[in-house]
Amino acid sequence: MSDSTPVGCGCEIQQPQAVLAVAPDAYIAVDATGRIVAWNPAAQTTFGHDHAHACGRDLADLIIPDRYRAAHRAGLARLGAGEPARVLGQRLHLQALHADGHEFPIELTLTATEGSTGPVFHAFGHDVTTTWRISRFAEVEATVSRGLAEAASSHTAATRVVDALGVTMSWPVTELWLADDDRDVLLCSARHAAPGRRLGRFALDELEPGVGLAGRVYQQGRPLWIPDLAADTASLRSRAAARIGLHVAVGVPINTGARSIGALCVYGDRIEDPEDSLTTLLVGVAAQVGQYLERRRAEELTIELARTKDEFLALVTHELRNPLAVITSTASLLEEELDGLLDADQRQYVHTILRGAGRLSVLVDDLLDLARLESGHLAIDPAPSDLVAIVEHAVAAIAAQSAEKALTVTIDTPARLDLYADSSRLQQVADNLLSNAVKYTPAGGAITITAAADPDEAWITWTFTDTGIGIPPADRPHLFRRFYRASTALDRRIPGTGLGLVITRAIIERHGGTIGLANHNGPGTTFHIRVPTKPDVASNP
Numbered sequence: 001m002s003d004s005t006p007v008g009c010g011c012e013i014q015q016p017q018a019v020l021a022v023a024p025d026a027y028i029a030v031d032a033t034g035r036i037v038a039w040n041p042a043a044q045t046t047f048g049h050d051h052a053h054a055c056g057r058d059l060a061d062l063i064i065p066d067r068y069r070a071a072h073r074a075g076l077a078r079l080g081a082g083e084p085a086r087v088l089g090q091r092l093h094l095q096a097l098h099a100d101g102h103e104f105p106i107e108l109t110l111t112a113t114e115g116s117t118g119p120v121f122h123a124f125g126h127d128v129t130t131t132w133r134i135s136r137f138a139e140v141e142a143t144v145s146r147g148l149a150e151a152a153s154s155h156t157a158a159t160r161v162v163d164a165l166g167v168t169m170s171w172p173v174t175e176l177w178l179a180d181d182d183r184d185v186l187l188c189s190a191r192h193a194a195p196g197r198r199l200g201r202f203a204l205d206e207l208e209p210g211v212g213l214a215g216r217v218y219q220q221g222r223p224l225w226i227p228d229l230a231a232d233t234a235s236l237r238s239r240a241a242a243r244i245g246l247h248v249a250v251g252v253p254i255n256t257g258a259r260s261i262g263a264l265c266v267y268g269d270r271i272e273d274p275e276d277s278l279t280t281l282l283v284g285v286a287a288q289v290g291q292y293l294e295r296r297r298a299e300e301l302t303i304e305l306a307r308t309k310d311e312f313l314a315l316v317t318h319e320l321r322n323p324l325a326v327i328t329s330t331a332s333l334l335e336e337e338l339d340g341l342l343d344a345d346q347r348q349y350v351h352t353i354l355r356g357a358g359r360l361s362v363l364v365d366d367l368l369d370l371a372r373l374e375s376g377h378l379a380i381d382p383a384p385s386d387l388v389a390i391v392e393h394a395v396a397a398i399a400a401q402s403a404e405k406a407l408t409v410t411i412d413t414p415a416r417l418d419l420y421a422d423s424s425r426l427q428q429v430a431d432n433l434l435s436n437a438v439k440y441t442p443a444g445g446a447i448t449i450t451a452a453a454d455p456d457e458a459w460i461t462w463t464f465t466d467t468g469i470g471i472p473p474a475d476r477p478h479l480f481r482r483f484y485r486a487s488t489a490l491d492r493r494i495p496g497t498g499l500g501l502v503i504t505r506a507i508i509e510r511h512g513g514t515i516g517l518a519n520h521n522g523p524g525t526t527f528h529i530r531v532p533t534k535p536d537v538a539s540n541p
Contacts, residue, residue: 048099158190166192441468
């Protein structure tokens with residue numbers, strides 16, 4: 001036996017040293033006090049301590065988890081005293097402690113011999129983590145199936161999946177990521193962390209596709225195993241994981257049909273090689289999640305369609321019936337009393353009729369634009385245009401209503417902003433956003449419109465800001481959904497169809513631009529728009 005593969009620590013061990021040095025199982029011998037007197041190379045591989053460090057040490061302090069040490073020492077004392085022991089010669093399943101601090105299951109057999117100074121106890125064992133995991137697969141799959149079947153929401157389902165993997169499989173951290181509706185960001189739908197595990201900066205809630213384990217798995221659409229997170233120097237998140245004691249990770253994509261919609265990731269606290277069985281389990285769980293989400297989405301779509309139908313019927317009932325009633329009743333009065341009416345009264349009646357007809361005309365135009373939008377036929381006819389002229393025209397058109405409410409309307413733009421766009425459609429955008437600002441801003445408020453070109457003049461940034469009733473955070477994600485009305489508008493019974501912003505976004509996006517709600521301090525709302533000045537910019541933002 002070479003010096004590089006020592007086994008015995010004292011002459012009292014008389015086993016064939018060469019055989020133990022190459023044995024695949026860990027071999028440990030201890031005396032009656034628990035002091036290690038033999039330690040073969042397989043023991044070093046299994047527990048992480050080399051021969052020089054292990055020999056002479058108390059076994060309990062070295063490889064027994066703290067909560068089991070008292071019981072271990074009591075049992076060893078009984079064996080040393082010659083009491084009958086059922087553990088000798090039996091196959092035992094225990095928890096062991098690795099040099100890096102993680103616990104793992106081992107299977108061992110314990111025997112005893114009499115040495116020159118008293119009894120010597122011999123243990124032959126091996127790491128059974130893989131076997132243990134495989135034995136838990138059925139339990140995990142059953143737990144996941146039950147959790148998905150009982151989940152009342154996608155969030156609850158995601159939480160149950162990560163808990164099943166984290167608790168049942170003893171992974172320190174498990175995460176489930178799903179792409180948002182626009183597929184440009186991944187959101188952490190659920191995360192499980194073992195008790196006492198501090199995640200710090202590792203616990204991100206958003207990732208871009210291609211970034212981090214989840215982002216790479218989602219983008220590539222295939223499983224990925226990182227056997228050593230500290231060596232994954234290209235990933236900031238891998239380095240953050242290594243700093244909190246996570247060493248290995250595996251992720252698998254979540255698919256619905258042929259499309260990747262997210263990733264399921266687990267993180268471990270020890271470096272290990274890939275296991276086909278574990279990847280297979282995770283792929284199976286991810287498939288269950290994908291099927292659940294696909295079924296859930298179909299159910300939600302059915303509910304959404306039914307609700308949209310109800311909202312549309314309510315819209316037709318309210319938004320069409322009211323102006324029609326005004327037109328009908330006013331026209332009847334005008335017909336009955338025409339001979340006795342003064343010119344001023346006639347003009348007032350005619351104005352009322354025209355206002356009701358105007359409301360109907362706007363609604364019909366919105367419904368037609370919505371139909372064109374859904375059929376893909378919303379026409380955009382670009383030509384050289386001036387955005388400043390469009391803004392000024394919108395402000396002039398709304399002047400009477402803004403003056404009636406004593407609103408201050410401010411325009412902050414250069415003298416001209418040239419772009420290649422459909423001026424009539426951008427006029428529709430300006431009219432819609434400005435009309436909303438006037439409608440939802442109380443008397444005496446202020447409206448500010450800004451527009452400016454970027455330094456390279458490739459894009460124009462355009463904003464509409466008001467001091468109105470604002471939009472609650474809970475309503476913001478739904479604001480561009482057809483027929484949706486913010487709760488603040490509904491509470492104040494402010495009329496509207498919930499179609500204007502849907503059409504506005506469609507027009508901006510057909511120009512290659514973007515529109516959204518900007519962060520806004522104080523009361524009111526700010527819409528932030530970016531449009532390209534030239535058609536070819538839209539494809540290279």
